Amino acid sequence: MERPYLKAYPQSVRWEIDLPEVPVYQALFDKAARYPERTALIFMGKRISYRDLVGMADRFAAALQRRYAIQKGDRVGIILPNSPQNVIATVACQRIGAIPVQFNPLYVAREIAYQVRDSGCRVMITLDLFWQKVREAGGAEAYIWTGVQDFLNFPLNFLYRLKAKPPRIPASDAAHFMDLLQESADGLQVPAVDPKEDLAVLLYTGGTTGVSKGVMLTHYNITSNITQIREWLNLDESRHHTVLCALPMFHSYGFTAAVNMGLAHGCTLILVPRFDPGDLLKTIAKYRPTLFPGVPTMYIGLLNHPDMAKYDLSSIELCVTGAAAMPVELLQKFEQVTGATIMEGYGLTESSPVTHANPRVGTRKPGSVGLPYPCTDVRIVDLETGADLPPGGEGEVLIRGPQVMKGYWNKPEETAETLKDGWLHTGDIGRMDEDGYLYIVDRKKDMIIAGGFNIYPREIDEVLYQHPAVLEACAVGVPDAYRGETVKAFVVLKPGAQATEQEILDFCRERLAAYKRPRSVEFLPELPKSTVGKVLRRVLVEREKQKSKSAVS
Structure with missing residues (x-):
């Protein structure tokens, strides 16, 4: 196949x-053997060396075998924030061939119960603060x-105990994690692994468009993506990096691009259990991270924090942003304020997750998610015919590479719909320019069709973000008796800023074709977001549909 992106590839990659x-x-x-005394994890002031980390992982793995007879292929649920326990438990499961199943800590009991049943978790590892809902969910x-x-x-x-007041959990109901860590690693049996077939993790998609699906990622998927990331970033192993891990481990971006990539490269990881802009500023100033993978809302939160100027963020050399579109205006502003380089990238849980990024050295195209990673191919195909489109044509993005998932857990029909002839059908609408740079226009399911015209909400979002009073914005399609759908904008204003609906509409009138302009604006205190900060456009869409139904009835 033709690969136009190869002519634009950086010379160093x-x-x-x-x-x-x-x-x-x-x-x-391997890194523990080479750098045993190097700090692997920093967690709220606690430091853990590489030697101690692998030692604890093996002791915990042996305890899982000894106490619970966990065998290769068994699933073990982990519902924890970013913490040493999460890293230890994940590595321990992988050591004995078990499959760690990461849970979103914000799930309610009903959502936890579904994931426990669907994955078949035999053992659940949970935070004491989540105990009530995990026990209510049952199933393990x-x-x-x-x-x-x-x-x-x-x-x-x-002090934490005094403030958080965690519940007391009877020994008859659950074992204490720390007791398992005190046991010996003697007798640990490490089974052989088939990297291309055996699963390294089961990660669930967000489920914003239906029932969550477990994405099966093999050891080969994850190690391939780690290797691709390191090649793309051109990281020199002789240089010791510190990674700010504010992305949650239950999300593929945080799991691979932050935690696993960092440990595989011998980095020091700063584990952040909860994103708070003020706390993150203090963490950056204190621990001096050099690498910061994040999502747009994190950078927006830091930029708009009133105390940002008080903190030294100069240690950050490289930021990678993904999971949602990064408005060009915000990208440029963050770079100006911090001096860091932001590389916008792209990926999906189904691809481990990263498939594209702008080059670290070479031509970066703001607004683009960059070029395909090494060993990764991409096609843009017509939504109706499936035929390949020429440069500039907008269609569905298809991905092929070693990081593409094995399939969906216990869902052969959904797997067959998504994986066809080795190609991952992403459901995203994009275009490639003549140099092979990919531009994500929108999700196929988010496309607005008004009066027969296709409208992509991201384009409207970009315009709204240019308004000086706008902090966050999201455009959606709402029911319209005449046009089928019309555009409505949801806007969050910057602290202290003021703007009227008419001012926003006039601003868009100057910058958008008539059929793309919002017909109404609603101001909100905040936009609905997932736990990794991704704006949940579909939540707003469903809300508007319900309002429309109520009005009719």
Whole structure:
């Protein structure tokens, strides 16, 4: 196939690279042997070396085998924030061939119950603060609990207990994580792994358009994506980097591009259990991270924090943004304020997740998600015919590469619809320019059709973000008796800023074709978001549909 992106490839990056066929944990254990005393994790002041991290992982793995007879292929649920316990439990499961199933900690009992049943988790590992809803969800054979305080230094651990007041969990209901860590690793049996077939993790899609699906990612998927990221970023292993891990581990972006990539490269990880702009500014100033993978709302939150100018953020050399579109205006402003380079990228849970990024050295095209990663192919196909489109043509984005998932857990029909002849059908609408740079226009399901015209909400969002009073914006299609759908804009104003609906409409009138302009504007205190900060456009769409139904009735 033709690969127009190869002519634009940075000289420092190879498109064809060797991809190791090894378990995900292998690189971590190699780094522990090479840098045993190096700090692997920093968690609220607590430091854990590479030597101690792999030691705890093996002890916990042995305890899972000894106490619960966990075997290769068994699923173990993990519902924890970014924490040492999450990293330890994940690595321990992989060491014994079990499949860690990451849960969103914000799930309610009903959502937890569905994921436990769907994945078939035998054991659940949970935070004490989540105990009530996890126990209510049920479905597992056994439970293990831990608390944030378990990995805090004195007096912070004592103060945390006083403030959080975690519940007391009877030993008859669940074992304490720390007790398992005290057991010996003697007798640990590490089974052979087939990297291309055996699963390294089960990650669930957000489920904003229906029932969540478990994405099966193999060891080869994850190690391939880690290798691709390192090649693309041109990271020199002789240089010690510190990674700010504010992205949650239950999300593929945080799981691969932050935690696993960092450990495989021998980095120090700063584990952030909860995103708060003020706390994050303090963390950056104190621990001096060099790499910061994030999502647009994180950068927006930092930019608009009133105390941002008080903190030194100069240690950050490179930011990677993904999971949602990064408005060009915000990207440029963050770079101006911090001096860091932001690389906008693209990916999906189904691709481990990263498939594209703008070059670190070379031509960056703001508004584009960049070029395909090494060993990754991309096509743009017509939505109706499936035929390949020429440069500039807008159609569905198809991806092929070693990072593409094995399939959806226990969902062969959905797998067949998404994976066809080795190509991942992303459901995203995009276009490639003549140099092979990819531009994501929108999600196929988010497209607005008004009066026969196709309208892509992201284009409207970009215009709204240019208004000086707008902090956040999201355009959606709402029911319209005449046009079928029409455009409505939801806007969050900057603190202290003022704007009227008419001012926003007039602003758009100057910048958008008539059929694309919003017909109404609603001001909100905040936009609905997922736990990784992605604006949930569909939530607003469904709300408007319900309002329309109520008005008719």
